[in-house]
Amino acid sequence: MDIHNRVVVLIDMDCFYCQVEEKLNPELKGKPIAVVQYNPWKGGGIIAVNYVARAMGVTRHMRGDEAKEKCPEIQLPSVPCLRGKADISKYRDAGKEVAKVLQRFTTLLERASIDEAYLDITTPVQERLKIININTISTDMMPNTFALGYQSIDELVSDVHNYGGDCMEFDIEHASRLLVGAVIVSEIRAAVYEETGYHCSAGIAHNKILAKLVCGMNKPNKQTILPKHSINLLYQTLPLKKVKHLGGKFGDAVCETLTIRLMGELQKFSENELQVRFDEKNGTWLYNIARGIDLEPVQARFNPKSIGCCKQFRGKSALTTLDSLKKWLRDLGYEIEDRLEKDALENNRTPKQMVVSFSTQTQDGRDISSSRSYNFTPDDELCGDLFSTKALELILDSAEGCKLKDDEPDRRLKAPIKFLGISVGKFEDNDTKKTKKIKDYFIAGSSTVQSTKENLKPDSVDTKCCSKIVDKEHVFRKFFQITEKGAEPLCGNASSSKTNIDNYCKTKDLKSDIQQIESSLERQESFFAKFLNRNKHPNEKSTTPVCKVETCGDESNDTNYSGSTIDEEINKSIAMFEDDPLEVDRVSSMRQLLNTSKVGKDTPDVEENGQLDLASNIVICEPNIEVIQCSECGKNISLDMFDIHADYHLALKIRSEEREQIRNKVESKKKDLAKNTESLKKHEENTNKSIANFLVKIDETIPCKMCSECGSRVPLEKFEEHLDFHEAQRLSREINRPSLPVNSAKRKRKSASPLKKPKMQCKSIDLFFR
Numbered sequence: 001m002d003i004h005n006r007v008v009v010l011i012d013m014d015c016f017y018c019q020v021e022e023k024l025n026p027e028l029k030g031k032p033i034a035v036v037q038y039n040p041w042k043g044g045g046i047i048a049v050n051y052v053a054r055a056m057g058v059t060r061h062m063r064g065d066e067a068k069e070k071c072p073e074i075q076l077p078s079v080p081c082l083r084g085k086a087d088i089s090k091y092r093d094a095g096k097e098v099a100k101v102l103q104r105f106t107t108l109l110e111r112a113s114i115d116e117a118y119l120d121i122t123t124p125v126q127e128r129l130k131i132i133n134i135n136t137i138s139t140d141m142m143p144n145t146f147a148l149g150y151q152s153i154d155e156l157v158s159d160v161h162n163y164g165g166d167c168m169e170f171d172i173e174h175a176s177r178l179l180v181g182a183v184i185v186s187e188i189r190a191a192v193y194e195e196t197g198y199h200c201s202a203g204i205a206h207n208k209i210l211a212k213l214v215c216g217m218n219k220p221n222k223q224t225i226l227p228k229h230s231i232n233l234l235y236q237t238l239p240l241k242k243v244k245h246l247g248g249k250f251g252d253a254v255c256e257t258l259t260i261r262l263m264g265e266l267q268k269f270s271e272n273e274l275q276v277r278f279d280e281k282n283g284t285w286l287y288n289i290a291r292g293i294d295l296e297p298v299q300a301r302f303n304p305k306s307i308g309c310c311k312q313f314r315g316k317s318a319l320t321t322l323d324s325l326k327k328w329l330r331d332l333g334y335e336i337e338d339r340l341e342k343d344a345l346e347n348n349r350t351p352k353q354m355v356v357s358f359s360t361q362t363q364d365g366r367d368i369s370s371s372r373s374y375n376f377t378p379d380d381e382l383c384g385d386l387f388s389t390k391a392l393e394l395i396l397d398s399a400e401g402c403k404l405k406d407d408e409p410d411r412r413l414k415a416p417i418k419f420l421g422i423s424v425g426k427f428e429d430n431d432t433k434k435t436k437k438i439k440d441y442f443i444a445g446s447s448t449v450q451s452t453k454e455n456l457k458p459d460s461v462d463t464k465c466c467s468k469i470v471d472k473e474h475v476f477r478k479f480f481q482i483t484e485k486g487a488e489p490l491c492g493n494a495s496s497s498k499t500n501i502d503n504y505c506k507t508k509d510l511k512s513d514i515q516q517i518e519s520s521l522e523r524q525e526s527f528f529a530k531f532l533n534r535n536k537h538p539n540e541k542s543t544t545p546v547c548k549v550e551t552c553g554d555e556s557n558d559t560n561y562s563g564s565t566i567d568e569e570i571n572k573s574i575a576m577f578e579d580d581p582l583e584v585d586r587v588s589s590m591r592q593l594l595n596t597s598k599v600g601k602d603t604p605d606v607e608e609n610g611q612l613d614l615a616s617n618i619v620i621c622e623p624n625i626e627v628i629q630c631s632e633c634g635k636n637i638s639l640d641m642f643d644i645h646a647d648y649h650l651a652l653k654i655r656s657e658e659r660e661q662i663r664n665k666v667e668s669k670k671k672d673l674a675k676n677t678e679s680l681k682k683h684e685e686n687t688n689k690s691i692a693n694f695l696v697k698i699d700e701t702i703p704c705k706m707c708s709e710c711g712s713r714v715p716l717e718k719f720e721e722h723l724d725f726h727e728a729q730r731l732s733r734e735i736n737r738p739s740l741p742v743n744s745a746k747r748k749r750k751s752a753s754p755l756k757k758p759k760m761q762c763k764s765i766d767l768f769f770r
Contacts, residue, residue: 010203015033018035094196128184149229201220208298235266235290236262239263240262322411351376
């Protein structure tokens with residue numbers, strides 16, 4: 001987005017407080033209205049006047065009685081009073097209602113006050129330009145629209161259609177955007193009136209400051225466009241202090257320093273001059289705003305950054321006692337509490353800081369304004385009592401002369417307080433600050449496994465990877481194979497039951513059965529553990545495991561284990577641990593336990609009941625399908641299932657190879673680590689020198705002589721060499737000794753100049769006495 005060619009709009013509600021009163025009381029519609037403060041003195045101070053009353057000479061600087069003298073038929077609704085101060089909750093709620101309508105047109109909505117909001121509609125304008133022809137825009141699409149520098153909006157539309165005509169400063173691209181923006185703003189204002197019943201005006205420009213300046217030029221219920229080439233026309237008569245950020249002390253300093261009054265006069269100063277007279281940042285900003293450039297973006301802010309309330313105490317109403325200070329702080333605190341409760345329900349957020357503002361009057365009549373802040377702790381309960389208590393502590397602990405005088409029975413303050421305000425801010429979303437305390441970790445909760453099983457549905461099988469379907473078919477085939485001991489007696493019944501099994505395999509409940517078998521295989525470890533624990537009691541009578549295929553409901557997660565299922569689970573366990581002999585032995589012993597528990601009980605039960613369980617005791621014999629013996633395991637596999645069976649062995653081989661590679665890598669790493677440790681140990685043994693290496697053992701049997709130079713005992717046979725060593729040291733010191741500086745006399749040079757006479761030797765005084 002080009003920040004210099006944005007389309008920024010300021011929406012300003014026309015006499016908003018009066019419109020709210022008209023909506024609440026329809027009888028006031030069309031009549032002169034002035035909303036007054038709750039203070040009844042002289043009819044109350046006027047805070048809002050509608051345009052009917054303005055036409056009759058009523059202004060906001062009057063009081064109620066004076067307004068009635070100007071306009072006897074004027075209506076004076078009063079702002080409600082709550083806890084001794086104005087309650088503007090109904091106006092605040094009406095402003096939120098309007099903001100919700102504005103938010104539908106753009107996400108870049110910045111609420112400036114209760115009745116004002118900035119909108120950046122650059123993106124909607126760009127989207128509208130893609131689907132609309134600029135030459136089809138007419139004044140009927142944007143009623144009540146004005147353009148600065150033009151007698152009517154028709155002239156601007158004509159210039160856009162004619163690409164600016166003869167004007168060299170005309171920016172056709174940005175003017176087209178402003179024109180489309182005016183169409184969208186007309187739609188926004190119509191939507192606001194249709195849904196809320198309130199009229200509003202708008203200013204359309206390329207930044208926030210210019211949009212604010214032109215918004216109030218044509219009111220009420222109108223909108224004004226400011227093209228770029230009309231900025232100089234606006235600045236010719238615009239006072240400098242009317243511009244945002246220049247209305248206070250900084251604006252006074254600029255006017256006094258530069259001796260100017262209008263914005264147009266600011267353009268004659270260069271950026272360097274402004275930076276010298278003001279600082280670099282302010283100088284650059286002044287230079288840019290003098291040419292209509294302001295890069296401040298529209299911040300997406302729907303909710304206020306802070307919530308506060310205040311109260312002024314002018315004249316004799318200034319607070320001088322501690323009791324009156326406590327009373328007003330309590331009222332302000334309760335109002336903050338009520339507004340926070342409402343804000344928490346709407347926006348689900350909590351403040352983290354409180355700011356107390358107050359103004360005191362000194363003995364010489366000066367007003368001193370101060371503010372103190374307090375950061376809330378997790379243990380603080382945000383209520384009116386907390387706000388008032390902490391505010392009182394901050395005020396009394398300040399150094400502005402608010403501390404109590406000593407030994408005063410009426411507990412008066414040192415300096416009267418003329419202003420009090422409490423605000424809370426630095427909001428944090430409640431969803432993002434959910435941090436558990438230590439005690440929360442000890443609260444019993446529901447089992448995640450149980451909740452997962454309850455939410456499991458058969459349809460979830462369809463969402464699994466396609467590669468698992470082959471494994472499910474393989475498990476399902478293995479489910480109907482007989483065990484090694486139970487296969488022989490039942491071969492006769494296999495052919496008679498083949499058709500029933502095939503029909504069963506083709507039913508719609510195939511997926512649920514596969515899911516049931518999968519759940520049993522997933523719980524094989526817990527089942528084996530239970531079975532082994534069951535065999536620890538010798539007095540218990542083992543029962544014959546019977547496989548019974550049951551169709552469970554959609555919401556059921558129960559699993560019935562059978563003898564064949566146990567055997568297949570054991571086979572799977574052996575396949576999983578075939579590389580580990582200890583695991584194979586453990587699973588084989590488990591198979592023996594299971595087989596011994598079934599001896600002598602399988603056949604009688606079948607003969608007495610005359611019923612067979614098709615899933616566990618029947619061999620699937622299909623004579624029409626060719627059978628091939630597997631060379632890997634020796635099993636007879638049907639031709640249509642041989643590819644799947646071969647893939648199964650291939651997967652086992654790949655897994656074994658991967659395990660072997662991992663083992664080799666681990667072994668090689670261990671060997672390398674061992675070699676490194678051994679080399680390090682050897683290096684340490686070689687490098688580590690004990691203190692014994694620095695000691696010399698003296699042999700008493702060898703004749704020695706004491707050296708007079710170093711005092712060491714030297715063997716006689718090496719004594720001459722030792723003396724030569726000291727002599728060599730002495731010679732080295734003499735050779736390397738630095739030479740002393742010698743003061744040499746300066747040599748006189750004979751002058752070669754022929755003009756200079758040679759000096760005659762002076763005679764001594766002794767010659768005169770000879």
